[in-house]
Amino acid sequence: MTIDFGFDFPFDIDFDDSAALEVQRYVRDVVSKLGLSGDSSCVEMTPRVNAYVALDGRLTNFPEHYVALVWHEQSGWSVAVEDRLGELVEVARLDGDPRPAPAVVAAWVERVLHEEQVREQVNRDFAAFVPAQRANVLS
Numbered sequence: 001m002t003i004d005f006g007f008d009f010p011f012d013i014d015f016d017d018s019a020a021l022e023v024q025r026y027v028r029d030v031v032s033k034l035g036l037s038g039d040s041s042c043v044e045m046t047p048r049v050n051a052y053v054a055l056d057g058r059l060t061n062f063p064e065h066y067v068a069l070v071w072h073e074q075s076g077w078s079v080a081v082e083d084r085l086g087e088l089v090e091v092a093r094l095d096g097d098p099r100p101a102p103a104v105v106a107a108w109v110e111r112v113l114h115e116e117q118v119r120e121q122v123n124r125d126f127a128a129f130v131p132a133q134r135a136n137v138l139s
Contacts, residue, residue, distance in 0.1 A: 020045050026099065027051045027071065033106035034069075049073035057113045059091065069109060074098060077105055079112050 024043050031038040031053055040054035053069040065081040068088060076098035080088040092112045094105065 023049055023051070023073075026102070027053070029102040030069075030071075030105045033102040034109060055079075055109065055113065059113070062091070067113070069105075072098070076100070077108070079109065 020043075023045070027041065027043050028038060031041055034053070034055070036053065036056065038053075041052060043049075043051045050073065051071040053071075055067045055069055057067060058065065059067060059079075059081060062081045065083070068080050068082070069077060070080050070088060070090075071077050075093075076096070077094040077100070078090045079092040080090045083089050094100065094108050
């Protein structure tokens with residue numbers, strides 16, 4: 001069946017979603033290796049391919065902050081914590097291949113969460129983690 005729109009499209013429409021399905025499968029495999037359900041995870045395809053996976057547990061250095069596993073197509077996996085404004089701050093990065101095997105990612109996440117070997121990062125801004133100054137209520 002052909003649909004005539006009455007004009008020519010100035011671009012090609014690509015309905016092939018195999019790349020999106022491949023990324024979703026990869027992230028789903030990582031989530032599965034971590035023993036998570038994937039309910040608190042998402043994959044975005046634009047503008048850059050990336051994924052977000054909420055992790056169970058906390059880091060000792062940031063006990064009041066949620067922890068997430070974040071993936072970017074070019075830079076790979078990192079562990080981040082949410083600051084008090086809800087922004088993600090990277091605290092550890094898995095070096096090497098940006099798309100390692102799911103078992104490699106899961107083992108690394110377990111080390112970060114349980115051994116707390118968080119590598120020091122240059123130019124990290126932890127000001128958002130410092131509690132706001134409290135007014136002196138004593139007179």
